Amino acid sequence: MALTEELAKKMYTDMWRIRMFEEEANRQLGLGNVVGALHLYCGEEAVAVGVCSNLRDDDYIVGTHRSHGHCLAKGADMEHTMAELFGKADGTCSGKGGSMHVADLSLNILGANGIVAGGLGPGTGTALASKIRKSDQVSVCFFGDGAAARGTFHEAITMGALWNLPVVYVCENNGFQQWVRRETVAVVDSVATMAGSYGIPGVSVDGQNVVEVHEAVSEAVDRARRGEGPSLIEARTYRYFGHSPGDLEEYRTRDEVEDWRTNRDPINTFRAYMEERQWLTEREDEEIQEATSAEVTKAVKFAEDSAVPGIEEALTDVVDTAWRVEA
Amino acid sequence: MALTEELAKKMYTDMWRIRMFEEEANRQLGLGNVVGALHLYCGEEAVAVGVCSNLRDDDYIVGTHRSHGHCLAKGADMEHTMAELFGKADGTCSGKGGSMHVADLSLNILGANGIVAGGLGPGTGTALASKIRKSDQVSVCFFGDGAAARGTFHEAITMGALWNLPVVYVCENNGFQQWVRRETVAVVDSVATMAGSYGIPGVSVDGQNVVEVHEAVSEAVDRARRGEGPSLIEARTYRYFGHSPGDLEEYRTRDEVEDWRTNRDPINTFRAYMEERQWLTEREDEEIQEATSAEVTKAVKFAEDSAVPGIEEALTDVVDTAWRVEA
Amino acid sequence: MSTITFRDALHSAIHEEMARDDSVFVIGEDVIAQGGPYTVTEGVVDKYPDRIFQTPIAEAGIVGLGVGAALAGMRPVVEIMYLDFITCAMDEVVNQAAKMRYMTGGQASVPIVIRLPCGLGRYVAAQHSQIMESWFMHVPGLQVVVPSTPKDAKGLLKTAVRSPDPVMFMEYKRIYTSEGEVPDEEFLIPFGEAEVKREGEDATVIGIGPMVGKSLEAGVLLEDDGFDIEVVDPRTLSPLDTDTICESVRKTGRAVVCEEDSSFAGTGAEIAAMIAESCFKDLQAPVIRVGMPHVPMPFAPSLADSVVPRVDDVVDAVRRVIA
Amino acid sequence: MSTITFRDALHSAIHEEMARDDSVFVIGEDVIAQGGPYTVTEGVVDKYPDRIFQTPIAEAGIVGLGVGAALAGMRPVVEIMYLDFITCAMDEVVNQAAKMRYMTGGQASVPIVIRLPCGLGRYVAAQHSQIMESWFMHVPGLQVVVPSTPKDAKGLLKTAVRSPDPVMFMEYKRIYTSEGEVPDEEFLIPFGEAEVKREGEDATVIGIGPMVGKSLEAGVLLEDDGFDIEVVDPRTLSPLDTDTICESVRKTGRAVVCEEDSSFAGTGAEIAAMIAESCFKDLQAPVIRVGMPHVPMPFAPSLADSVVPRVDDVVDAVRRVIA
């Protein structure tokens, strides 16, 4: 999809929406309103936004344990997403899923997944569905660099490649796998290398540069939509927060984090790009940030006001009990 | 290991031992003495022999569902192996394992495995044991081309490579995966290509040429013994029989099989090689074949004479019931 | 009515459902070649070449893709060549397929059928003979279906394909060739409805899968003892029709639960515990379980035959429960 | 005796066994960093840098390598970060580790310990809260160990490391920080020996894992009703000490089986069925099961707390069984 000024503004806004949503979620965690595992996406915004800016509403995405950003970039509503993190009845998943399972099926956001690499098979399966139906929908599977070691990565991509499915595999290589540095547990530096095992294109891009991500994905999405099969795109990125609550961050220095925040921040980088093209005035920038901030505040209010689910809710949605066949 | 005349004679003999053992097993299947799934190795002898001729008694091998050849080449006794296929009490596994689970732990033959790619993890684990113990034992994992699609292939080799374990991954690419041709279900032609995902050497050799296999594996075994890590070796080969009983062989022509049997038979190829070097007289060849034939006859007799296991045997060897700790 | 085999019943169910609904498709290993090891998907490739996928050997991938296709509104019928290999895809079954509806607060539906040829076949030992229904029963979100006759096989498979939730469909290999009467017109069998396959007064025998046939045979033999047994076939283990089972046990006062799988923490454990709790006052003897001993399947035919429960074992158990 | 936490008990068991036997090693994700999520392997890397392996995210590979190392005579202690992820390695557990001794006719020994942090923790929903002991019980060849106190944790883990056969070692996350007295001198706890954790006359409560503690609390509350319960902790589910359980039930005539996992086809099903069969004549009331309803673990703390069995549920069940 061509990067117009209009699209760029939307992308810039989405990056802020993710950034501010995540920072607020973290604050709410501190307040005890959000509980459980909370894997924050700050620092990686250019990936979700660079990818989803190429997608139609009816395209599919599947996420990871770190998926608030994917959902928001694909169009999920902030209020219901926040309410889900709060475990409230108005959450996208009625409070039953939480951070690791946020999903909005109405937008073909199949959702976060608590199993590392758990989404690659199902994501590829949505592409199989599109192929059978001869629709021109495209599917995107997000996954972390750690996920690339799992067998399901290998099996899913093998089938995606075998049947030339309309799917784009997007690796968010943030250099960490929970509390360990990638280089201590991985055998190849770039996940894109692995594309060779599947005979599909593999490219590595700067995940802090939303334009670079957008363009690489644009090509891959077009290819997929034309029925020419999958691609593997690695975006090199970085996460600002710890893996999730309880991370002592012994595996990196504060300086390292500071360096990325200062010199490679995806929002700053994109702002500079837009300013250069005179696509963004200072005033517009302020407006975007203010509006986003207000959106987040409203989302928190919504989440706070939403009811705690009634305990009878725990017993529903196991299977569809209304369904019957006649003998 | 250098290919001397003496070693070559042993290898030539071993190829015949496998060929005749398998043909006899097939005959016994027809007679109803052998039952169950029987995956025959005829046509692929050069792989097992080319590999195992580089191994010491204390090196480890793990096999596949098609492993009689691996066991015999590593030194397993024909009588007990045949008795195992007969389901007799004197079988290597007391009749409890059968063809898909033949094993001889005393020779560090960890055995056949009924799960495709099921042996790659355990095989790599034996190499981990050798590394921890600082022994210089080497482990070989045999697997089929079909196994390379499974996630365990990916996970096991990743760890073998990560820790530089003394293991050689030997793919027997016979071009078939049960009743389908490899090209219809695989995305890359050569399994050796996949070595790139693990940063280890990957080579493809003519699996019908035992000398070529022997030499490639010799290098890989030396590398492993020196502590320099794993290698992936693909041997291109062919199986003469159907996958297992019940295979209608609709996926290939008789001509194709005949062509391999006539023009690319591993035993004929090796005979020619030895004759050229004057390592094998006609007389010796005859003697080898006669002795092997006698060995097979003896093995069948042994298997026939062996007792059917008593039904109480079905209830033993689940766990070691003799083991106790004191409170 | 026509007399057909269990295999034919499955075969025609798949063909009928594929004709009826474009979203039904087949995926699995060797499902085109020879129509799969049990020829159940024979001919599908000719009629629906775009709706059958012959896969690499990658069970986790197969089930994973099936889950995704189902989430996207398709109806995959997955064949796992031997049930034993589903162990390679348990995350996909348990953490993905089974929980998706719940975790999304009811948004998602995963209409996947996983066909699982199981049990002792032609003596292929410990890694090719397992059953494990009790595993699937224990997982909320999975439906577990165990047909024992061609009629049930057809009616239940057609229902399974239409179900909005995942179905683990057990196919005992040894009964593929068994025959039975099947209606010629279209029919469905609802989940959660046990069938009383023989009426009797003296004891209730609950049979799972092939143990239904063996229990019926036992019923004939037991007539010589003057015992008249009732045979109940739950047909689906989850949901489990506790009403029908309990009604029978309340009538007879005695129950034997028969499965081919090993008893320890098996299917029979749930059924026996349920009966012992619900029918406590009516029970005149302890509920007896018949099953395999707690051992892997041995290879040697002599050994394998000795551990799989037989008609005799049912007869003995009934005698004990009545004695 | 010293008072230490459950986590400390596991930690010292591992350190002691590694000091005693060079063949013991640790493998798992993040086991070096922070000593694993529960810090159980803290300090191992300093003392035994060559005997701890921090892995990629690859559970099938981890367990697979463990099986191989065990076959080669080592004694791996595997950490699976959350029990739920063992679903990614079920072939390795079920078809490889559990069956190897049997399939080789007794030649092979697979002394592997798989540590499985399980159950509800800090509200992490359906894919991070499972238990599934009944799965492992159902697999011949596996031993299933469930400590409920620091003392049992230490003694049973040391025994597990020495066992020649695979052990599934359940660690309920919510009791890592619970405290208890542990002997200062070395000790082992044999498998297959239940412990009566409270003596009583009126009813037997069989508690699994954290339900032991809840049952003991219930015992105190029930004193007010004038009820004196006996609490039996099986400690290992496979092998299961049926003698101790039955002896207690024969004495009290009443039994309640309590687990945190969902009841349907769960651990309690086996125990209840066994009691109902073995103690039929002595039972004065049906065996009651307490467990989670048949649902995945919901995320919302309010919901999660509502489905995990509490002390009150035990109290209610005892009142019902005595009524």
Ligand SMILES: Cc1ncc(C[n+]2csc(CCOP(=O)(O)OP(=O)(O)O)c2C)c(N)n1
């Ligand atoms: C199968 C599985 N194993 C382990 C975990 C625990 N876990 C959750 S996230 C994570 C690290 C994932 O690393 P990566 O894929 O690189 O994603 P990132 O967190 O860096 O975004 C681990 C080990 C899990 N959720 N699932």
Ligand SMILES: Cc1ncc(C[n+]2csc(CCOP(=O)(O)OP(=O)(O)O)c2C)c(N)n1
């Ligand atoms: C996990 C698993 N899936 C499927 C099978 C059934 N199966 C047995 S052998 C085989 C084909 C294996 O092909 P390959 O690895 O190339 O070995 P080959 O038979 O050609 O020697 C299949 C599908 C199995 N045993 N295990």
Ligand SMILES: [Mg+2]
């Ligand atoms: Mg990462």
Ligand SMILES: [Mg+2]
């Ligand atoms: Mg092959």
